[in-house]
Amino acid sequence: MSWRKGGSTSLSSKPLATIISAGLSKFGRREGVYGRELFAEAVKEAYDRCPNLDPRRDIKALFVGHMGESYEHQGHTGPTLADWAGLLPVQATRVENACASSGVALRWATLAISSGAYDAVMVGGVEKMTHRTTPEVTEYLAMAADYPFEQWHGITFPGLYALMATAHMHHYGTTEEQMARVAVKNHHNGALNPKAHMQKEVTLEKAMTSRVIAWPLKLYDCSLITDGASCLILAKPEIAGKFTDTPVHVIGAGQASDAIGLYERESCTTLKAAQLAGRDAYKMAKAKPQDIDIAETHDCFTIAEIIAYEDLGFCSPGDGGRMIEEGTTEIGGSIPVNTSGGLKAKGHPVGATGVGQAYEMYLQLTEQAGRRQVEGATVGLTHNVGGSGATATVHIFRRA
Amino acid sequence: MMTETPPFTIEQFYKFVSEKKLMAAECVECGTMHLPPRPLCNGCFSSHMKWVELKSGGKLLTYTVIHIAPKRFESLAPYPVGIVELEDGLKLPGIIRDIEHEKISVGMRLEVGFETVESSGWPVWPRYFFKAP
Numbered sequence: 001m002s003w004r005k006g007g008s009t010s011l012s013s014k015p016l017a018t019i020i021s022a023g024l025s026k027f028g029r030r031e032g033v034y035g036r037e038l039f040a041e042a043v044k045e046a047y048d049r050c051p052n053l054d055p056r057r058d059i060k061a062l063f064v065g066h067m068g069e070s071y072e073h074q075g076h077t078g079p080t081l082a083d084w085a086g087l088l089p090v091q092a093t094r095v096e097n098a099c100a101s102s103g104v105a106l107r108w109a110t111l112a113i114s115s116g117a118y119d120a121v122m123v124g125g126v127e128k129m130t131h132r133t134t135p136e137v138t139e140y141l142a143m144a145a146d147y148p149f150e151q152w153h154g155i156t157f158p159g160l161y162a163l164m165a166t167a168h169m170h171h172y173g174t175t176e177e178q179m180a181r182v183a184v185k186n187h188h189n190g191a192l193n194p195k196a197h198m199q200k201e202v203t204l205e206k207a208m209t210s211r212v213i214a215w216p217l218k219l220y221d222c223s224l225i226t227d228g229a230s231c232l233i234l235a236k237p238e239i240a241g242k243f244t245d246t247p248v249h250v251i252g253a254g255q256a257s258d259a260i261g262l263y264e265r266e267s268c269t270t271l272k273a274a275q276l277a278g279r280d281a282y283k284m285a286k287a288k289p290q291d292i293d294i295a296e297t298h299d300c301f302t303i304a305e306i307i308a309y310e311d312l313g314f315c316s317p318g319d320g321g322r323m324i325e326e327g328t329t330e331i332g333g334s335i336p337v338n339t340s341g342g343l344k345a346k347g348h349p350v351g352a353t354g355v356g357q358a359y360e361m362y363l364q365l366t367e368q369a370g371r372r373q374v375e376g377a378t379v380g381l382t383h384n385v386g387g388s389g390a391t392a393t394v395h396i397f398r399r400a
Numbered sequence: 401m402m403t404e405t406p407p408f409t410i411e412q413f414y415k416f417v418s419e420k421k422l423m424a425a426e427c428v429e430c431g432t433m434h435l436p437p438r439p440l441c442n443g444c445f446s447s448h449m450k451w452v453e454l455k456s457g458g459k460l461l462t463y464t465v466i467h468i469a470p471k472r473f474e475s476l477a478p479y480p481v482g483i484v485e486l487e488d489g490l491k492l493p494g495i496i497r498d499i500e501h502e503k504i505s506v507g508m509r510l511e512v513g514f515e516t517v518e519s520s521g522w523p524v525w526p527r528y529f530f531k532a533p
């Protein structure tokens with residue numbers, strides 16, 4: 001499969017907003033720490049990176065992604081996190097779109113800047129999950145699916161992606177081995193990321209022989225239950241230079257919705273909402289799939305990364321399995337995907353994930369990604385999916 | 401005397417299931433079939449619906465076997481679930497019963513069956529399921 005590079009450095013689109021700083025808590029099993037305290041850890045990094053910022057003076061609004069109040073018996077997360085970021089009395093809004101909560105928060109924060117309403121805002125996300133038992137987490141995550149027809153009939157969240165995997169295998173000949181290769185790649189990348197939950201390689205054999213969760217998906221096809229928080233500070237492009245010498249522009253921000261139930265959708269082998277979000281983001285950025293140097297895609301399950309390649313136009317429908325096999329998306333390949341380790345190895349604290357992906361893009365596009373740095377990466381894309389695909393957001397970023 | 405039309409709700413869908421009937425709502429204005437039923441047509445925005453009984457046969461579009469189950473289903477695991485396309489083109493997910501897992505395949509014919517047991521607590525809905533014709 002040949003991946004033709006476009007002239008990405010010449011993308012002429014006008015920035016919608018500009019990332020002037022970013023922070024991420026350590027992802028993992030964070031015992032004895034409360035969600036808001038994880039958020040403070042991410043915020044501290046973002047403040048430290050940006051000494052010219054006076055947070056209480058400059059930040060005019062906070063948007064936070066948070067999916068589940070069941071985990072910590074805590075809703076009303078907007079003002080709580082505003083307080084723990086030291087930003088009171090800033091206006092604070094919680095966004096809930098399942099696993100796409102902070103991807104959606106990022107999009108609305110971007111639009112809030114580009115509308116002219118604010119000069120600078122903070123956007124972030126948080127989820128504290130690991131203190132709950134696996135059956136509890138399974139139940140809370142299933143709330144992102146259709147209750148009366150999916151949950152009620154014993155269909156779990158991995159079960160929904162397993163239904164997509166079976167359909168993809170049937171229609172396109174995608175194999176369990178190709179799916180396992182996504183896990184091998186992302187664990188390899190996670191081992192290069194000091195903030196990842198799992199920093200350890202996995203062999204193809206181990207991935208393929210791990211216990212079945214929802215056939216054909218096995219343990220190593222599933223992302224991790226993780227604690228974590230993420231944070232970005234966005235400013236108007238015209239004033240970003242006051243705060244930083246290494247700004248990253250947001251040049252595309254797409255979002256779309258689909259039916260809550262997988263069974264109600266046109267297809268089980270593609271996420272239409274992700275295709276539409278991608279189409280809008282490419283259009284805003286005046287970019288094509290060939291212009292993308294690096295991407296973070298929503299690999300909540302390995303099949304989801306394969307479908308993402310297809311939905312985002314990195315390859316043709318049905319070719320995702322071959323794309324992972326050929327190494328195109330490894331670090332060193334022509335379009336590295338999930339250099340952070342992805343949801344698979346970096347971890348998936350659901351509310352923090354969308355902004356966490358943008359944090360990786362910020363590091364990569366400012367040459368701060370250490371051992372996993374993709375040399376010369378100029379244009380990056382993030383793809384964040386809610387539930388089994390009822391929400392999707394796609395963002396495109398450009399090095400300034 | 402005319403009897404009142406039952407409301408076009410999910411609750412009513414499951415009431416029909418308890419009578420061993422699979423019912424969808426058809427929009428009288430534009431003909432769109434709704435499963436689950438809904439009170440507002442997402443095709444033409446009409447609220448003028450009628451109930452239509454569906455044939456119980458269909459074909460399996462995709463399936464999985466759930467090994468790690470929610471508490472309520474733990475005693476059943478591993479159990480297969482699938483999405484079935486009914487003869488009218490409407491799709492429904494559910495548990496596949498009484499077929500060896502190895503014999504399940506995409507495209508096979510299945511038929512809807514009805515459970516009689518009811519659950520306790522909210523919601524009190526009987527389940528339909530899929531079985532060999």
Ligand SMILES: [Zn+2]
Pocket residue numbers: 427428429430431432441442443444445446
């Ligand atoms: Zn209608």
